Each structure stands twice: as structure tokens, then as C-alpha cells.
Amino acid sequence: MRDIKKVAVIGGGTMGNGIVHVFAQNGFDVKLIETKQEFADRAINTIDKNLSRMVSKEKISESDKVATLERIQPLLSIPDGVKDADLILEAVPESYDLKKKIFEQVDANAPSHAILASNTSSISITKLAAVTKRPEKFIGMHFFNPVPVMKLVEVINGLETEQAVTDLIMDTSRKLGKVPVPANDFPGFVSNRVLMPMINEAIFCVHEGVAEPVHVDEVMKLGMAHPMGPLRLADFIGLDVCLDILHVLYDGFKDPKYRPCPLLVKMVDAGKLGDKTGEGFFKY
Numbered sequence: 001m002r003d004i005k006k007v008a009v010i011g012g013g014t015m016g017n018g019i020v021h022v023f024a025q026n027g028f029d030v031k032l033i034e035t036k037q038e039f040a041d042r043a044i045n046t047i048d049k050n051l052s053r054m055v056s057k058e059k060i061s062e063s064d065k066v067a068t069l070e071r072i073q074p075l076l077s078i079p080d081g082v083k084d085a086d087l088i089l090e091a092v093p094e095s096y097d098l099k100k101k102i103f104e105q106v107d108a109n110a111p112s113h114a115i116l117a118s119n120t121s122s123i124s125i126t127k128l129a130a131v132t133k134r135p136e137k138f139i140g141m142h143f144f145n146p147v148p149v150m151k152l153v154e155v156i157n158g159l160e161t162e163q164a165v166t167d168l169i170m171d172t173s174r175k176l177g178k179v180p181v182p183a184n185d186f187p188g189f190v191s192n193r194v195l196m197p198m199i200n201e202a203i204f205c206v207h208e209g210v211a212e213p214v215h216v217d218e219v220m221k222l223g224m225a226h227p228m229g230p231l232r233l234a235d236f237i238g239l240d241v242c243l244d245i246l247h248v249l250y251d252g253f254k255d256p257k258y259r260p261c262p263l264l265v266k267m268v269d270a271g272k273l274g275d276k277t278g279e280g281f282f283k284y
């Protein structure tokens, strides 16, 4: 396995700009691939702002910030962006059809040694790997929001991922200052398989009148030492995203224990999606 030096990140949204930030800050050359110049500019501005905050908190120096930004090259073309990359990481919206189209293009244009990775929260890594001619070099790198702050990278092995690829991605994640945790490809991996049923149960507590949202969250914060209650966290993640992931678990396991709470469905139907719409279980 070749060492990873050059990275291409496809998608510069919430997750993509954070992923670009941590790679560039840790000495990797990064190509940031977006669909429009304004989206690429927005990603670079966000990274610039987040680096400035780190400078003001004296976590990095002004020259670290300048060097980090110099290592990032924004681009609008997948073939140009991936042609000399050692690792290509995809962070576009959670749609199988979109990711399939992108990985077919990446596979056709990336060097044969390059590793392909997805930041998907819920789509099967094995199924995405199967659209490429290199499923043994395909892996999940599941970062957490906000990427520059959160330590975890869930490293997901598809059915055919080679051990040497997993080892290299674990090692590369450590170079980013992260803590990689390996898991195998099953619906929801570990993170969402444990988190989403807890959030769903918290919503059932509200639905059945067991307690008010604020009280459900207080119990989990004060009694279980959770830094954030499950309903506050659900609002932060987005109630539509929570519902989509519960559907993935329900469909993937065909087990009624993953049945989404009717109140969650109703809130999504009403457009109360959490922080991003100004209202979910709480008002913002």
C-alpha cells in the first residue's frame, strides 16, 4: 500500500468542508471538488472562518492557518480532481443514485492504487463498492459533525475491503488527530444503530405523554451523563435525517424494533425538522 499524501474530497458542504479542513491542517494536499464556484467559495470561507477561530483560541498560529489554506485547491471537475489522488473521499448528499454516479466517474479517472471512501451515514458500503472495479479498495470513513472538533472516525469495512486498506485508513485517521474505530458493514454501522433507536424511544416518551421534551433530555443529561439530550441531538442532526436513518434500519433488518415513532413522522411532514427550520422538539 502506498502512503496517502494527496486527497480529493467530493462535496464541500457541512461534512466535506470539515473533512478538507482536517486533512489540510495535518499536512495533506487536498483537492476540494464542488459543482459550482459559489459552493466551492462557500466551503473555503467556512474553513477560513473556522481556522481563524482556532487562531484566536491560540490552538494554531496565523502561519499554520495560511499554510493550511495553501494546501487546499478548489476544483469543479471530478476527472481533474481525482486523477493524481491517493485517497478520494465522497461527502455529497445521502442519495444512492447520486453517489453511484459519482463513484463510477471516480473509478474511471482515479489512479489504480487510489483508495475510494464514502462518508455515508447509512448507505451500504458494500453496495457502493460494487459500482466500482475496485471493491477491495473501497471503505467507509464516517466522520462526525463538526468534523474539526469530533474525534471519532467510524471506519467501515465492506464485504471485500482488504485488511491492508483498513490498516492504512486507520493509520491515516490517526494522522488527522482522530480516533478511528473499525466496524463491519451492517445497516446503521454502530453509531446510528445505537443512537437512532435511543432517539426514537425518546420521541415515543413524548408521543405517549411520559414526559415533556425538556424533561426527557434532563433525565438523559443528569442521570446518564449525556452532554446533550437525545431530543436536542435529534433537532441538531435534523428530524428528516433521523427518520431516513430509521427507515434504513427498519428496511435493512426487517425488525419492528426500528419502527419510526408516528410523532417523528408527523413532525417531518409538518416541516418541523429541528435547528435548520427553526423548530423541532425545541424552538431556535
Ligand SMILES: NC(=O)c1ccc[n+]([C@@H]2O[C@H](COP(=O)([O-])OP(=O)(O)OC[C@H]3O[C@@H](n4cnc5c(N)ncnc54)[C@H](O)[C@@H]3O)[C@@H](O)[C@H]2O)c1
Pocket: 010, 011, 012, 013, 014, 015, 016, 033, 034, 035, 039, 091, 092, 093, 094, 095, 102, 119, 120, 121, 122, 142, 143, 144, 145, 237
Ligand atoms: N451532516 C451530518 O451530520 C453528517 C454526519 C455524518 C455523515 N454525514 C453524511 O455525509 C454526507 C454529506 O452530508 P452533508 O451534511 O455534508 O451534506 P450537505 O448537503 O451539507 O453537503 C453536500 C455537498 O455536496 C455537494 N455536491 C452535490 N453534488 C455534487 C457533485 N456531483 N459533485 C461535487 N459536489 C457535489 C453540494 O453542493 C453540497 O455542498 C452524506 O452522505 C451524509 O449522510 C452527514
